[in-house]
Amino acid sequence: MVVRLDARRMNPREVVRRLRRPKGFLSREVRSAVRRVVEDVRERGDEALLEYAERFDGVRPDPLRVPPEEIARARDSLPEEIAEAFRASAANVRRFHERELDLSWELELAGARLGQRVRPLRRAGIYVPGGHGAYPSTLVMTAVPAQVAGVKELCVCTPPGPDGRPNQRMLAVAGLLGVEEVYAAGGAQAVAAMAFGTESIRKVDKIVGPGNDYVTAAKLEVFGEVGIDAPQGPSELLVIADGTARPEWVALDLMAQAEHLSGASSVLLTPSGDLAGRVEPLLSGRPAEHVTLVLVRDLDQAVELANLYAPEHAHLFCAGAEALLERVEAAGLVAVGDTSPVALSDYAAGPSHALPTGGTALWASALGTHDFLVRINHMRFSREGLGSIGPHVERLAHLEGFENHAASVRVRLE
C-alpha cells in the first residue's frame, strides 16, 4: 500500500532515485514501435492513419475532421453551469498568459540598432488525450496560451471514442474557445499526421500537449521535422508540510494527485512523524498505492530533495512557505499555503496544467505563450557602427579561416 521512507539519514540522490518513476516514453520498445507507426503514416498518409485508428481505437473515424455543426451542437448542449465553469477557467488562463507574453524590443548600441521581433507560430498542433477518460480541461490549458500568443491556425487531434467521434465535452470546449479545426485522431499516428501532413491533416509547425507514452515517444520521434514542447509523463505532486498542516487536507491533496493512477506519484516530505502518522490512515484504495510518505530531518532537507526531484507540482504547506518558495529551483508549479489546493491549477487558477514531469522541471517549464512564439533577431549598422566593429570582425574571421566573411566586411569599409 502506502510506501513509507525514513530519509533522515539517507543520501539525497538515493532518496530521489527511490521516488523517481520510469519514463516509459524513453524505453527502447516504445520508441521502436512508434518509429514504425510514424514512418508508415509519413509514407501512406490517411490510409495508414485510418488503419492504425482501427487497430488501436477499434474504429475508422468518418469524417476525420469534425464538421463545424458537430462542434456547435456539442457547445450548445453543454449545461450552462459547466459552460460557465469553462468560461471562468479560460478567462483566468487568458489573463495569466497575457501577463506572461513576451514583447518585441529594440536596442541602440554604438552605431547599430538591434532588436528582437516576437512572432506567433503560424500553425500549431495540439494533442488532447482521450481514451480512458476525456480531458476537455486540457484543451483550455493548451489552446488558450496559443491564442494569447496570437497563433492563427490551431489544429487539434484527439482520439475517437467507440462511436468514431471525439468526446462531446471536448468538442463543446472547442466551440466555446472558437477552435474550429478538430480531428478524430489519436495516438502516435495522429502525431505523425500533424508532423508530416496527410491528405486530411495539413502539416503543422509545432506539436504540443500531453499524451500517453506512445504519443510522447512519437513527438520525440518527429522532433526536428517539427517543433515539440517538452515531453510530459505521468503526473506528480510533492507536498512539503510541517506539523501545522491539517492531515485531512494533505491526505486529500495526495489522493487527488494519485487518482490519475497509471504511473502517477504523490510524495509527502515532512519532518513531522505525527503528521505522516495521521495522514496514512486517510489514504485508501488504488490511489494509495501511488503515495510515498517520506520522513525528513527538517524543511531544509525537504527543499534539497525537492530541488533534486524537480516535481511537476509542489505544495508548500508549512510555516514560512513564501520564504521556502524562494528556495525552490526546479518545479513546474508551486502552490503556496493551505487554501491553495493544486486542483485549482488543474482546472482554473490561470497557469497551464501542461507541466514538466519526471524531473524535466530541471530544464523545462509549464506550457505557455513562449511555446507558441518565435524570436526573430534583427540588426542594421550605420557606417559608423560598421567602422567601429568591422575591424574586430575581420580579425576574428581571419582567425577562423573565413576569408570571404572578412572580405564582406572589408569591402564596405573601403
Next chain:
Amino acid sequence: MVVRLDARRMNPREVVRRLRRPKGFLSREVRSAVRRVVEDVRERGDEALLEYAERFDGVRPDPLRVPPEEIARARDSLPEEIAEAFRASAANVRRFHERELDLSWELELAGARLGQRVRPLRRAGIYVPGGHGAYPSTLVMTAVPAQVAGVKELCVCTPPGPDGRPNQRMLAVAGLLGVEEVYAAGGAQAVAAMAFGTESIRKVDKIVGPGNDYVTAAKLEVFGEVGIDAPQGPSELLVIADGTARPEWVALDLMAQAEHLSGASSVLLTPSGDLAGRVEPLLSGRPAEHVTLVLVRDLDQAVELANLYAPEHAHLFCAGAEALLERVEAAGLVAVGDTSPVALSDYAAGPSHALPTGGTALWASALGTHDFLVRINHMRFSREGLGSIGPHVERLAHLEGFENHAASVRVRLE
C-alpha cells in the same frame, strides 16, 4: 556551378523544395549509428568515451578535463589584438542578451496572487564543434547568453586535435570568459557523456550548441533525459535584393555564407535580372557550388518565398527594407540594409550566431537567455479567492471523473 532558377511562374512550395537541403541528422543511418554510441557511453562511461575518441578523433585525450593552467596559458598567449576583438564581441553579445532576459513577475487576480519565477538552469552543457576548423566564436555565442541568464555551472565539450588537446584559441576564449570546465571530448560520445554523466563528466541539465549531423542526432537521441536546444544543421543565407544593391557586396555576402561548404546554402532572391547577371561572374571556386540565384516577379514574391523557406539568415538589401522586415515571419536573424553584412552577426554584433536552420525557424529561435532559463509558476489563494473559483473547479473535476480533486477543494470550502 551556380544554380539559376526562374521562379516567376513557379509554385512557391516547389521553389522552396528545390532550395531545401536534406537534414542529415534526421537520416535513419545517422540516427541508428548514434544510438549505439549513446547507449554504449551510457553503459560504460569514460571507457566508451575514450574508445570512441580513439576511433573517431584518432587520439585518447589525457587528461579529459583541461587543467586550469592550460586554459590560463592559452588565454595569456592570445595576441592582444585578437583578445580585444573577442572582448568586444563578448561585450556586445552580453548587452544584447541582457536586454532579452525575461524577469520574474507577479499578478493579482480576484483573491489570488499568481506569478512566475524565472530561474537559471543549474548546469548547462555546451558543445563547441571542432574537427576541420576551430570555432572559438561559437563559445562566445553560447556561453555568454548562459552567463547572462545566470547559469552557475557551464560544462563545455569540444573535440581534441591530433595532439589530444582542444584548439588553443578555443581554450583562450574559455579563459577570457571565465569558463573553467572544458573537456577534450567531441562527437556523439561527448553529447552522451553530458546527458548521462560518466566518471569524469558530470551529468548536465541541458545541452546546447551546434555540431555536425552526428552531434545533432545525438542531442535528439538524449532529449527527454536532458533538455536540448533546437537542432542546427548547415548554415544558410537568403538575400533579398533589388536593382539598388551593389553586385560586389551581394556576391561577397553569398560567398561568405557559402564558404562554410558542407551543405551550406546561399540564395539570392531578386526581381532584377541585371543584378543576378552581374553577381554571377563574381562567384567562384567551391563556394559557388553552394549558391542559387533565383529570379522572382517582385519583392512580394520574395517575401512569400522567404517565409516558406524560413532561412537561418536573411539579408534585406533593397528599397523599403525596414517595411519588408515587418513582413518576415520566419528567420533566425535578419540583417537590414547595405552596411550590415551578416558576417557582423557571425562574430560580434550581439545576437547569437547559434541559429535555427533548415526551416526550423518556423518554430525555433536563435539561442538566447530563454534557452538557459526555467519558469516556475506559483499561486496562493485567499479564502475569498478559493470561494469564488472553487465551485467551478469542483464542477469541472466531477465532469472529468476526478472525485478526490473535487473533494480537495470542497473540504476547504466547508
